[in-house]
Amino acid sequence: MAAFWLILFLTTQFCILITVSLPQQPGSQHVFLGGQSILQRFTFEGPEALDDILDAAEQNDLDVWQVTNAHVDVLFTPTSRPLSLPKLLSKGTAIPPAIYSVPTDDTQRPIEEWNIRSFQNTTFHGQYHPLYEIDGFMEDLAALHPDLVKLVNIGHSAEGREMFAISISKPTELGEQKRKGKEGEKSTGKPGFVVTGAQHAREWVATAAALYIAHSLVANGSEPESMSSLLDHFDFHIIPTPNPDGYVYTWEKDRFWYKNRMIVSPEEQCQGLDMNRNWGYHWSPSAPFNPTDLLKKNKKKKPKIPPADPCSVWYPGRRPFEAPEVNNIANFITQTPRLVVFVDLRSYGQMLSTPYSYSCNVLPADAEDQLEAALGVAHAIKKKHGTSFTTGSLCSMLYSAPGNIVDWMYGEAHIKYSFAAHLRDTGTYGYALPPEWIRPVGEETGTMIEYLARFVAKNGRTGL
Numbered sequence: 001m002a003a004f005w006l007i008l009f010l011t012t013q014f015c016i017l018i019t020v021s022l023p024q025q026p027g028s029q030h031v032f033l034g035g036q037s038i039l040q041r042f043t044f045e046g047p048e049a050l051d052d053i054l055d056a057a058e059q060n061d062l063d064v065w066q067v068t069n070a071h072v073d074v075l076f077t078p079t080s081r082p083l084s085l086p087k088l089l090s091k092g093t094a095i096p097p098a099i100y101s102v103p104t105d106d107t108q109r110p111i112e113e114w115n116i117r118s119f120q121n122t123t124f125h126g127q128y129h130p131l132y133e134i135d136g137f138m139e140d141l142a143a144l145h146p147d148l149v150k151l152v153n154i155g156h157s158a159e160g161r162e163m164f165a166i167s168i169s170k171p172t173e174l175g176e177q178k179r180k181g182k183e184g185e186k187s188t189g190k191p192g193f194v195v196t197g198a199q200h201a202r203e204w205v206a207t208a209a210a211l212y213i214a215h216s217l218v219a220n221g222s223e224p225e226s227m228s229s230l231l232d233h234f235d236f237h238i239i240p241t242p243n244p245d246g247y248v249y250t251w252e253k254d255r256f257w258y259k260n261r262m263i264v265s266p267e268e269q270c271q272g273l274d275m276n277r278n279w280g281y282h283w284s285p286s287a288p289f290n291p292t293d294l295l296k297k298n299k300k301k302k303p304k305i306p307p308a309d310p311c312s313v314w315y316p317g318r319r320p321f322e323a324p325e326v327n328n329i330a331n332f333i334t335q336t337p338r339l340v341v342f343v344d345l346r347s348y349g350q351m352l353s354t355p356y357s358y359s360c361n362v363l364p365a366d367a368e369d370q371l372e373a374a375l376g377v378a379h380a381i382k383k384k385h386g387t388s389f390t391t392g393s394l395c396s397m398l399y400s401a402p403g404n405i406v407d408w409m410y411g412e413a414h415i416k417y418s419f420a421a422h423l424r425d426t427g428t429y430g431y432a433l434p435p436e437w438i439r440p441v442g443e444e445t446g447t448m449i450e451y452l453a454r455f456v457a458k459n460g461r462t463g464l
């Protein structure tokens with residue numbers, strides 16, 4: 001019962017990871033961060049119990065990492081822990097945690113040649129990268145493959161950083177003709193596939209997987225895991241860092257920062273809004289989180305609609321598209337023709353989810369096709385590395401949340417095959433997924449992209 005396994009391993013860069021897992025809770029080990037913070041899972045029954053857990057977390061200023069219809073993951077920092085752990089423990093069932101530490105110091109980073117000419121041999125996908133390295137990688141990729149890759153500046157972030165989409169397309173003779181035609185240089189005439197990385201700054205593996213996908217698409221077809229053959233059928237548009245300010249903040253100040261970094265109002269002390277609640281399809285100014293929607297409506301208790309507190313991590317803003325980053329991406333999407341697939345990469349939870357997020361009671365007209373595609377992906381990923389993905393509407397997988405990117409891409413931009421993909425893991429490391437996992441996660445994500453491309457090419461009556 002009290003048997004601990006101690007696994008000690010050194011990452012190549014800068015940290016020591018110590019994992020203590022408790023065998024009596026198979027599959028539910030959690031982690032201490034920095035040897036001090038704890039990620040802990042609470043299971044609950046009924047919306048009231050969930051309300052209580054979230055209230056307690058909020059009152060104690062704890063970081064809620066994940067909420068589903070079955071559990072809540074809460075991060076206890078060194079200062080919050082002694083005070084609030086006993087309080088929360090009385091609310092839910094805590095799963096015993098494990099230990100591990102987060103890399104924080106990147107001053108020792110070697111300046112390295114990534115060797116990105118070879119997708120197989122590059123060291124780039126063996127670690128996470130600060131924004132300047134990501135921008136450098138994209139520039140190098142464009143310089144190495146000028147025939148395929150175009151970096152598109154899509155606007156500026158709240159703090160004035162340039163935002164990029166990486167457009168990858170292979171010219172065809174037909175495409176060349178169209179290129180000279182009405183659509184200018186923007187298109188080869190093929191249908192478009194859009195992939196976004198981490199809107200939530202701390203979901204690093206989503207950005208890493210987006211970069212991996214971009215690289216796999218330009219990799220010589222003779223290299224293992226190359227996906228270059230997809231360029232015969234699709235143009236790809238990848239936005240690895242939709243939230244550059246937040247991403248930089250996770251490197252420099254707070255590894256688990258979530259929102260963007262905009263000043264939400266001159267009087268407010270809190271910065272940033274939740275980009276993934278700021279999209280203009282069924283956007284809502286209140287109810288940044290409405291846990292009673294999670295499960296069946298409780299008749300006895302009125303649904304509690306929390307006010308839109310700008311200090312909440314789920315703050316949706318005062319109006320849709322208030323975040324310049326969201327607005328930039330929306331403009332880019334609107335100006336890009338023939339988009340047929342969209343995948344929003346996220347972490348964590350191993351789920352591939354379909355619209356909608358805003359409501360569990362409304363089904364998209366294309367729900368059947370979307371779910372069929374998602375189930376096929378889950379099956380293909382299982383075959384790849386044995387990793388299990390669950391599928392369903394985003395609302396049913398998590399909770400009802402308006403203003404989501406997937407709802408907008410489907411409902412407003414009319415991209416029929418729109419999905420949210422929560423990558424590894426299921427909560428052992430959560431957002432702090434070890435860098436050794438980037439490649440396997442990238443490969444699974446590649447399987448996902450490839451399956452969706454083939455599914456749409458086969459089933460699509462969308463101009464293919």
Ligand SMILES: *[C@@H]1O[C@H](CO)[C@@H](O)[C@H](O)[C@H]1NC(C)=O
Pocket residue numbers: 117118119120121223
């Ligand atoms: C990658 O490294 C292996 C082993 O050194 C080598 O055989 C292979 O040619 C390299 N691949 C590329 C594309 O450089």
Ligand SMILES: *[C@@H]1O[C@H](CO)[C@@H](O)[C@H](O)[C@H]1NC(C)=O
Pocket residue numbers: 220221222
């Ligand atoms: C791809 O690799 C093959 C075999 O290594 C090589 O002959 C070919 O020139 C490469 N193609 C490109 C476009 O680099």
